[in-house]
Amino acid sequence: MPTPQDVLAPLTDSALFLTLTVHPGHESTVHDFLPDLGDLVKSVGFPHPGEDLHCVLGISSDAWDRLLSGPRPRSLHPFREIAGDRHRAPATAGDLFLHLRSTNPYPCFELARRVVTTLGDAVEVADEVVGFRYFDRRDLLGFVDGTANPTGGDAASAALIGDEDPAFSGGSYLIVQKYLHDLDAWTAKPVEERECSVGRRMLENLEIPDDEKAPDSHVTLTTITDPDGTERDIVRDNMPFGSLARGEYGTYFAGYAADPSVTERMLTRMFVGEPPGTTDRLLEVSTAVTGGLFFVPSADLLDDPPPLPTATDEPTGDGTLGIGGLKDR
Structure with a gap:
């Protein structure tokens, strides 16, 4: 398998979530930047090994077509807004996404600053969220977040693409x-x-027994089980954030999966209900204000990306790309 990006890096005490949009006509600048990202991470992280700096870069469906020629990851598509009778998960702008993690905030800030400075007029910052560890890894609602994450080989199976899409193995959604x-x-x-x-x-951070658990609890609705009884996992790296000046207090959700439909089903169950109407009780006090889906290519692909698209690689408007009839899926 190609070398993955730091998708499976351990939880850290600090994080920075950076969403960028690429200005039309500046695709070559961003394309040329992709192989340089690894060296940029090393330039910040190497002098401070104790900071445990990690960087993951994701590319949206639209940006993929603008930046890279050839086949696409087979499950890559724009984030689909989810709207139920009472709750809505919006889709918002974003071409590139950077998930930065470290022990302290300053390496994340410095790396983000260098990325934005290097890309210059080619990009615009659409959203920036600084995450922090809160007490014993609790969210601002008071509960420990991430307890049910898979570990070891189970985490790799849940988050990383394998033989099901061999051209993009080592990647993640x-x-x-x-x-x-x-x-x-x-x-x-x-x-x-x-x-x-x-x-x-x-207090105890123990899951309520199934026979006592509410059917519209967050844990119930985000537990995905196949018809054969197999439970499907994703790897979450959520972080609390807040601003006293803006009166904003929240959780930034970041979920990695080898198959984005697993995460999408979780969200559908939360926002629409399964059956419809049985929506997540947390949404009574938690409102989603952004939403994006990004493909995280392997580190090897970032180091040697496909060429920029040519005129014949542009979307044709009928759901296909001008690259031998591959579906824009």
Whole structure:
């Protein structure tokens, strides 16, 4: 398998989530930057090995067509807005996404600064969120986040593409969302009601037994099981964030998967319900304000990317690309 990016890097105490849009006509600048990203990460991280700096870069469906010729990752598509009767997961702008992680905030900031400076007028920052560790890895709602993440080989199987799409093995699909919390409404609820909404005990961090768990709890709706009983996992690297000046308090969701449909089904169950109407109780106090789907290519592909598209590689408008009839899936 090609060398993956740092998708499976361990959780860190600091993170920075950076969404960029690429200005039309500047695709060559961004394309030329891709192989240089690894050296940029080393230039910041090498002098500070204890900071455990990691960088993951993802490319959206539209940006892929603009930046890279040849075949596409077979499950890459724009983020699809999910709208139920009461809740909505919007799709928002973003061509490139950088997920930066380190022990302290300053390496993330410095790497992000160098990326934006290097790309210059080619890009615009669409969104920037600084994440931080909160107590014993709790979110701002008071619950430990990420306890159910797979580990070891199970994490690699859940997050990394293998033989199912051999041209893009070692890659991953990243879905990101920014959620804002109404903390006043949340803390006004009794602890028992909060635990019922999440599906875990707040103090002990233990999952509520299935026969006691509410059908519309967050844990219930984000547990995906195939018809044969196989449970499907993703790798989450969520982080709390907040701003006193803006009165914003939230969770940044970052979910890596070998198959984006697993994450998409989780979100559909949360926002629409399965059956419809059985929506996630957390959405009563948490509102999604961004949404994006990005393909995270292997480090090898970033180091030696396909050429820029030519005129014949442009989308034809009928759902295909001018590269031998490959479907724009």
